[in-house]
Amino acid sequence: MAYPFQEIETRWQRYWEENKVYKTDDNIDLNKPKFYVLDMFPYPSGAGLHVGHPEGYTATDIMARYKRMNGFNVLHPMGWDAFGLPAEQYAIETGTHPRITTEKNINRFRTQLKSLGFSYDWDRQVDTTDPNYYKWTQWIFIQLFKRGLAYLAEVPVNWCPALGTVLANEEVIDGKSERGGHPVYKRPMRQWMLKITAYAERLLEDLEGLDWPESTKEMQRNWIGKSEGAEVDFPVSGHENEKIRVFTTRPDTLFGATYMVLAPEHSLINKIVTNEYTEKVKKYRDSALQKSDLERTELQKEKTGVFTGSYAINPTNNELIPIWVADYVLISYGTGAIMAVPAHDQRDYEFATKFNLPIRQVISGGDITKEAFTGDGLVINSSNEAFTINGLSVDKAKVKITAWLQKKGIGEYKVNYKLRDWLFSRQRYWGEPFPVLHSEKGDIICIEGKDLPVKLPEIKDFKPRTAEESETDPLPPLSRAPKSWKYVEKDGVIYHREYNTMPQWAGYCWYYLRFIDPQNAHSLVDKHKEKYWMPVDLYVGGAEHSVLHLLYARFWHKVLYDIGVVSTKEPFSKLVHQGMILGETEFSVYYTKDGNAISSSFVTSDGCYNKTGEKLNKKKISEEDTIKIGDKIVLQNNQKIEVESRAYKMSKSRGNVVNPDHIVTGYGADSLRLYEMFMGPLKDMKSWSMKGVEGVHRFLNRVWRLFIDENENKILGNITTAEPDTLQLKTLHQVIKKVTCDIENMQFNTAIAALMIFVNEANKWEKKSRDVLESFLLILNPFAPHITEELWQRIGNKDTIAAHRWPKYNENYLKEDTKEIVIQINGKLRATMQTPADEADNKKYIENQALSIEAIKSRIEDKSILRVISVPGKLVNIVVK
């Protein structure tokens, strides 16, 4: 019945492994072109592989196999991003050392990946938790430190009590932790920071030349958040020595600044607050500081703030303007203080309206009685004795006033970035130790050379102190390491080690370099090898890493470039995100408590009846119970009731997770690979369908029967060495052309469709040419490596199919004797005609032919021809009236 996929797949996987068929040798022919194709390496979770993993991995595997067959040296490695929270959480819960869990999970992942037939060079696998690997992660940190790009600072950090650790800005989403969704609070803490801001401009500029999804580049641009403007000093009335420096992108509206706002954390507040307001301000600050990020932004649309009692002086007109404290100004951006121009900034407008502060229009346009005018216009109300910008456009006014500020020494042109330095320490156990030592006096020295790596010490209690007592600094697990690890004597001075560890991203930042030279004990990567293999030609992975990993890795890469370790400015020249695979489409009906069905169009997004607000029960039904009428899907037996049809993200709780192991057992790895590529375009989100798996599985069975007599279990007798006929050659060369072209463009779904067409055709042939079938196996091979190896061997070849060259198509075989020309009347298809190929491009000829066709003649005989348009080789359109 079904071809013996299990036996075949096991056999060839063993063959590939034993013969190291996919090994990328260290001594390669450097004259051959190279192709470095990389997957974002996985975190080996306890849950094992899910069907999302093989999607990108199959795509890269197809590219790797295709490029090898085209004479490229291919680097196609796999490894493990194995530091991280889950193993540590498991350790906390069960006392199992994270190393044990990690090893177990890695073994499971590797077995699973091997069962899918990926052509990785397993001799190159790297593991971020391997001391031989993190030695170099630590080495890179030292390079950063030596260049002033890593520093300790007391900074307001994102403190997540539930996780017992601090998080990077990039790891906080909507005021909650990216992992787990726990609330995050701002608190000052002394932490390691990486000066990614020093690279902001280069990170922004170099995006330009990358072949990456536009959306991802745009996200990085937004994250870097470059804005141009000016910094301006405002003197504080009654405090001769104090001034408030603000950043603004709208210096042209300086005359319209009617008040100022300091962030609650601003250091000047205590100096300038008047006695009368001290108590109020303190209260406000305390409450603002206690709020989580979420409370300060998302939940609080209404502006709040308090007056300090002090006034600043608007330098353009010497007006006294009140200084307020409000949490809509963030300490972490710009200078932590703003000049408020309520007429031309919506946030300031809302604040001014609420607290009755003056609003002065300085740009013409809009209606400032209703809302702030942020558009373009001409400057008004903006002059003093010495100087005017009235009548200028916004752009010109910006330039002129900035020059004036600069001349007076009270301001200057300034570029600001939203990007902030990268908070690089975590209060966790399962991460890379920092290769530094601290002395009592606060000196920091690096650990280098033979003292690397600094290995993780053995400890028993992996728990971070989850300081609900949020006043005290959290104590990282490493602070409980044995004294022998914690203290180090050097030149008579006792140092203690760093107790924080690096975040998971650290090892992820540079693994693509280690794959090039994974065993090198002397350097991170050999210079010559690096020069040959870099940059990564194709990088495939999820869009969730658009900012985090891909920005961090680019930053480290640029540092490594600056110190001569790598030869390219950017690590990944082409990037593709595979789309998420959702579960099977589900159909559901909503019911009230009384059991009445409610049409889905009356159901709110949170599952309530929009008429009564009642929370509804959702019941999953089978597709057979539904019917589509018009553009609505309704219940078969109650067609008034609309049914909700949706595919959901796979999740354990929803019970719609598809386990790749089951597909491999039931249909084979080739079917899984083929199905995932056939589902739709790689980049698109798509939903799983078991029927679809069966469809491609049937296709592979048809391929099998194209070669094998199932009763005899041997090659069919009608496969001969005789010359193929022209039709067979044409069919073959069509599919070679289509598949070649589609693989180049990573359009695997249409490549597979073309392969299916070939098989449908070839199955009709009475006699089949062995050459033709072999060529077909070669182009099917990257998609379905096992079945093609088997048939390749059974048809009489001794060696592996992987060693053979990709077939070339020959245009001569694709030529047609006749071409079909479409005939339209007024743009509507009315007939087609076969035309000799050598006449098809002759306009006169095809027009005359078209007009002589009976079906056309009869349609136009009582009408007059206005014009005839013809496209050579394609169509004739007759315009009549």
Add this chain to the structure above:
RNA sequence: GCGAGGAUGGCGGAAUUGGCAGACGCGCCAGACUUAGGAUCUGGUGCCUGAGAAGGCGUGGGAGUUCAAGUCUCCCUCCUCGUACCA
């Protein structure tokens, strides 16, 4: 709010430069083989009208450009993703 992407049969999706809409697969219908079929093979299958021949309508909705629009322009609706007081 802002930014990006998307909407094509019953479903997943095809469709160089505007030039036969719906490739391929699923599902469905009919037939063959069969003790049987949820195996396999053959044929059919966008919708509507029609016995048929044929005709009309069709790429989220509305306008426009064009001999010709899924494809180009403008407006609108909905969906997905990202982001959110960044001065």
